[in-house]
Amino acid sequence: ERTTAFYSAIWKELICGANPAYHCHSYSQAYENRQREQHQARRKLCVASVICTFFMIAEITGKYVCGHIAGSLAVLSDAAHILVDLTGFLISLLSLCLTSKPPTKQCTFGWHRAEILGALMSMIIVWMVTGVLIYLACMRLLHPDYDIDATVMLITSACAVLTNILLSLILHQTGPGHNHGAQGREGTSAPLEPALSNASLQAAFVHAIGDLFQSISVLISALIIFFKPQYKIADPICTFVFSIFVLATTITILRDILTILMEGTSKGFAYDAVKARILTVEKVESVHDLHVWALTMNQTALSAHIATADSTDSQKILRDVTQALFEQYSFHSVTIQIESGQDQKPDCVFCQEPRD
Amino acid sequence: MLPLSIKDDEYKPPRLNLLRKVSGWFRSILADKTSRNLFSFLCLNLSFAFVELLYGIWSNSLGLISDSFHMFFDCTALLAGLAASVISKWRSNDAFSYGYVRAEVLAGFVNGLFLIFTAFFIFSEGVERALEPPDVHHERLLPVSILGFIVNLIGIFVFQHGGHGHSHSSGHEHSHSLFNGGLSHGHSHRDHGHSHEHKHSHGHTHGHGHGHSHGQDYCHDDHSLEVMAGSSKQILQGVFLHIVADTLGSIGVIISAILMQNYGLMIADPICSMLIALLIGVSIVPLLKESIGILMQRTPPSLENALPQCYQRVQQLQGVYSLHDPHFWTLCTDVYIGTLKLLVAPDADGRWILSQTHNIFTQAGVRQLYIQIDVAAM
Numbered sequence: 249e250r251t252t253a254f255y256s257a258i259w260k261e262l263i264c265g266a267n268p269a270y271h272c273h274s275y276s277q278a279y280e281n282r283q284r285e286q287h288q289a290r291r292k293l294c295v296a297s298v299i300c301t302f303f304m305i306a307e308i309t310g311k312y313v314c315g316h317i318a319g320s321l322a323v324l325s326d327a328a329h330i331l332v333d334l335t336g337f338l339i340s341l342l343s344l345c346l347t348s349k350p351p352t353k354q355c356t357f358g359w360h361r362a363e364i365l366g367a368l369m370s371m372i373i374v375w376m377v378t379g380v381l382i383y384l385a386c387m388r389l390l391h392p393d394y395d396i397d398a399t400v401m402l403i404t405s406a407c408a409v410l411t412n413i414l415l416s417l418i419l420h421q422t423g424p425g426h427n428h429g430a431q432g433r434e435g436t437s438a439p440l441e442p443a444l445s446n447a448s449l450q451a452a453f454v455h456a457i458g459d460l461f462q463s464i465s466v467l468i469s470a471l472i473i474f475f476k477p478q479y480k481i482a483d484p485i486c487t488f489v490f491s492i493f494v495l496a497t498t499i500t501i502l503r504d505i506l507t508i509l510m511e512g513t514s515k516g517f518a519y520d521a522v523k524a525r526i527l528t529v530e531k532v533e534s535v536h537d538l539h540v541w542a543l544t545m546n547q548t549a550l551s552a553h554i555a556t557a558d559s560t561d562s563q564k565i566l567r568d569v570t571q572a573l574f575e576q577y578s579f580h581s582v583t584i585q586i587e588s589g590q591d592q593k594p595d596c597v598f599c600q601e602p603r604d
Numbered sequence: 605m606l607p608l609s610i611k612d613d614e615y616k617p618p619r620l621n622l623l624r625k626v627s628g629w630f631r632s633i634l635a636d637k638t639s640r641n642l643f644s645f646l647c648l649n650l651s652f653a654f655v656e657l658l659y660g661i662w663s664n665s666l667g668l669i670s671d672s673f674h675m676f677f678d679c680t681a682l683l684a685g686l687a688a689s690v691i692s693k694w695r696s697n698d699a700f701s702y703g704y705v706r707a708e709v710l711a712g713f714v715n716g717l718f719l720i721f722t723a724f725f726i727f728s729e730g731v732e733r734a735l736e737p738p739d740v741h742h743e744r745l746l747p748v749s750i751l752g753f754i755v756n757l758i759g760i761f762v763f764q765h766g767g768h769g770h771s772h773s774s775g776h777e778h779s780h781s782l783f784n785g786g787l788s789h790g791h792s793h794r795d796h797g798h799s800h801e802h803k804h805s806h807g808h809t810h811g812h813g814h815g816h817s818h819g820q821d822y823c824h825d826d827h828s829l830e831v832m833a834g835s836s837k838q839i840l841q842g843v844f845l846h847i848v849a850d851t852l853g854s855i856g857v858i859i860s861a862i863l864m865q866n867y868g869l870m871i872a873d874p875i876c877s878m879l880i881a882l883l884i885g886v887s888i889v890p891l892l893k894e895s896i897g898i899l900m901q902r903t904p905p906s907l908e909n910a911l912p913q914c915y916q917r918v919q920q921l922q923g924v925y926s927l928h929d930p931h932f933w934t935l936c937t938d939v940y941i942g943t944l945k946l947l948v949a950p951d952a953d954g955r956w957i958l959s960q961t962h963n964i965f966t967q968a969g970v971r972q973l974y975i976q977i978d979v980a981a982m
Contacts, residue, residue: 356930361899362900372714507699512699512701513699519698538701551943552974559954559955562954583943583944583945584974602697602700604697
C-alpha cells in the first residue's frame with residue numbers, strides 16, 4: 249500500500265504539475281487498480297510456472313526411469329503440450345514484467361500493450377500447436393501402423409488431468425469484486441467490468457484449460473483402448489473432437505485482443521451510452537469525434553470534441569463533463585477539447601457520427 | 605381473420621445476403637491494383653499447392669504431401685493479408701470508431717510472427733539433419749526447386765514497386781492503400797527420406813486513411829491528400845529486401861541440390877537450411893519492430909524529431925503556461941493521433957490558442973488532435 253501511494257504521488261506530480269485540479273484524483277484510481285491487478289497476476293503466474301516445471305520434470309524422469317516409450321500419439325503430444333504450456337506461462341510472465349516499466353518519451357502511455365501482444369502470441373502458439381496435433385492425427389488416420397501402450401497412457405494422462413485442474417484453479421480469476429478498493433465514488437450504475445481482468449492471466453488460463461481438454465481426450469482414448477484394444481482409431485478421433493473445444497476457448501480472449509488492437513470501443517462501454525452521458529451535462533451542445541479505446545483490458549482512454557454555446561464558462565463545462573464521466577466509468581485518461589458552438593460546420597464530413 | 609398486410613419486404617432470404625456480401629468483397633479486391641496482384645499470387649500459390657498434393661497422393665510420396673500442407677499454411681498467411689486489405693476499407697461504426705484500418709498493421713504483425721516461427725522450425729530441422737543425416741532422395745528435388753525459383757521471380761516482378769494503389773471514393777472516405785506486396789520465400793525443407801522444396805508467400809498491407817484536423821474554422825473542407833513518402837519508403841525497402849532474401853534462398857537450394865547430386869556433399873543440405881533460416885529471421889526484424897511499435901502506441905519515429913519543436917512553439921504562444929501529458933501515436937501508416945493538455949492563463953484567448961496549436965501540429969503531420977485547455981486558477 250505504501251508503494252502504491254508513493255507511486256501515485258509521483259504520478260500526480262508528473263501529470264498535473266502545478267495544477268491542483270480535481271481530475272488528478274481520478275487518474276490514480278485506475279492506476280491503483282492496475283497496480284493491484286498486476287501484482288496479483290504476477291504472483292499467480294509464478295506459482296503456476298513453478299508447478300508446471302515440477303510436473304514436466306516429474307513426467308520426463310518418470311518416463312525415462314520406467315523405460316516406457318508409449319507409442320501413442322496422445323502421450324507424446326502431451327509431453328510437448330506441457331512444454332508449450334510452460335512457454336505460454338513464461339510469455340505471460342515476461343509481458344507482465346514489461347508492463348510495469350515506467351512510461352518513456354517513446355512509449356508515453358507506458359508498456360501496457362505488451363500484455364496484449366504477449367497474449368496474442370500465446371493464442372497463436374495455441375492455434376499452431378492444435379494445428380500440428382490435428383495434422384499428426386490425420387497422418388495417423390491415413391497410415392494406421394502405430395502401437396499404443398494403454399497402461400502408460402492411462403497413468404500419464406490421469407496425472408496430466410490432475411495437474412491441469414490444479415493449474416486452472418490457480419490461474420482462475422474471480423469476479424470483479426476484488427478489483428475495486430474504494431467503492432465510494434461509484435455512481436448509480438456500476439461500471440461493467442469484464443470478469444477476467446488481466447490479459448496475460450487470461451491467456452495463461454486459456455492455455456491451462458486447453459491443456460486440460462487435451463489431457464481429458466487422451467484419458468478417454470486411453471480408457472477406450474484399455475478395454476477394447478481394437479479401437480485404436482479412438483486416438484485421432486478424440487484429438488479432433490477436443491481440438492475443437494480448445495479452439496473454442498480461445499475465441500473470447502481473441503475477440504477482446506482484436507478489439508483492443510484495432511482501437512475499438514472496449515467491452516463495458518457502449519458508445520451511445522457514453523455519448524448520451526456527455527450530452528446530459530448542461531451547456532453541452534454537441535459531441536463529435538468521440539473515441540473510446542483501450543490500452544489494455546481495464547485501462548480505457550476517452551477523447552472527444554465538445555461544442556458548447558457558452559465559451560466563457562468552458563472550464564466549468566470541462567470539469568462537469570470530466571466528473572460525469574469518471575463517476576460512471578473508470579477511465580485511464582480523459583481528454584476533452586471544448587469548442588465554441590459557432591465554429592461548428594454541420595456539413596463537415598469528418599464530424600459525422602459513425603454508423604451503428 | 606386474414607392478415608391486413610404482409611411485411612414481405614423485410615424478409616431477405618439469408619443466402620442472397622451472403623452472396624451479395626461475398627460479391628462485394630470480390631469487387632473490392634478487384635478494384636484495387638495491389639490487392640488484385642495479391643489475389644492472383646494467392647491463386648498461383650494455391651494451384652501450385654494443389655498440384656503438389658495431387659502429385660504426392662498419386663506417387664504416394666509422404667514428403668510431397670507434407671510439403672503441400674506447408675504450402676497451404678503459407679497460403680493462409682497470404683489470405684490473411686488479402687483479408688486485411690479488404691477489412692481495412694470498411695467504414696467505421698460504433699464498435700470501431702476509428703474504422704478498421706488497424707487490420708493492416710495486425711496482418712503485418714501476424715505474418716511476421718508466422719515467419720519467425722517458420723524460420724525457427726527450419727533452423728531446428730537443419731540442426732537435426734546435421735546431427736543425424738538421413739537418407740536424402742534428390743531425384744525430385746531439382747525440378748521442384750527450379751519451379752519454386754520461377755514462382756519467386758514472378759513475385760519479384762509483380763511486387764517490385766510495392767504495388768502503389770489508390771482508391772478514391774468521392775467525399776466521405778479517402779483511403780490510400782499503400783499495399784506493400786506479397787513476400788515470397790523459398791527455402792529447402794527436408795523430411796525423413798524425402799527431399800522437397802517448398803515456398804510460402806505472405807502478404808502484408810499497410811494502408812492509411814486520412815483523418816481531419818480542425819484548422820482555423822475547426823473543420824476542413826479541402827482535404828490535402830499528400831502521401832507522406834518517408835515511412836512508406838522504409839516499408840517498401842523492407843519488402844524488397846525480403847523478396848531478394850527469398851530468391852537467394854531458392855538459389856541456395858538449387859546450389860545445394862547440385863552439390864548433392866554431383867559431389868555428394870550431404871552436409872550442404874542442413875547448412876543451407878540454417879543459412880536460409882537466419883536470412884529470414886534477420887530480414888523480418890524491421891517489419892516486426894515497426895508493427896510492434898505501432899501496436900504499442902509508441903510515439904511515431906518519424907515525428908520524434910519534430911515533436912519537441914512543436915512543444916516549444918506551443919509553449920511560446922501567448923497565454924500558454926505549460927504543456928503536459930502529450931501522447932502521440934500511430935493509427936496506421938501516416939495517420940497520427942495526438943492528445944495533450946495545456947495550462948493557460950485565465951485571460952487567454954482559448955479559441956485562438958486552439959487554432960494555433962492545431963496549425964502547429966498539422967504542419968508536423970498530426971491531423972487528429974485533442975487539446976484539453978485547463979485554465980489556471982487565479
